Amino acid sequence: AQSVTQLDSQVPVFEEAPVELRCNYSSSVSVYLFWYVQYPNQGLQLLLKYLSGSTLVKGINGFEAEFNKSQTYFHLRKPSVHISDTAEYFCAVRTSGGSYIPTFGRGTSLIVHP
């Protein structure tokens, strides 16, 4: 079975500063990894995904993520955040050959201050 841990429940940051949201996973087999964003009173929206290939994945809204297989992490980064990035961010993992259902982390609340 796979599992995912988001190491920070809340990350406060000032506008235009860089940010990193951390996600560690565990699985005995190959995985697919995802980051979703949830704005207030909305559902989840896919930011980016890693399926194979380059370990640096670029997504929407200027976000990118680094996949590290040896250290089993998939950290999300943005070089300069905006007030509108304030939201809940979820990391998810699913095994490449198993159930299609992903396992979600508990979420990280990104709070961008002016």
Next chain:
Amino acid sequence: KAGVTQTPRYLIKTRGQQVTLSCSPISGHRSVSWYQQTPGQGLQFLFEYFSETQRNKGNFPGRFSGRQFSNSRSEMNVSTLELGDSALYLCASNDPGANYNEQFFGPGTRLTVL
């Protein structure tokens, strides 16, 4: 294409009652999954339906049930409501032809049990 829609958006019930939530997937998507989101437990998978059959099931009591219709619309039912059932219920659909690598979420139904 229209996105995933969920009705109603908000619902208030009392303990012991039952409730039915509805989800209409994106046109052409035959897989519909349901999740319960709470501050304490995060996103927890309830069940997945594909072509009117339940294909995957999470670890929830039998009070939680669902079904899918021939047009892929899905309903979930919770009987004998408990205070702990208060949550945001999210529905997600995806397209088997896209390798199940992205789930498209609806805005959710906020259920409050008094």
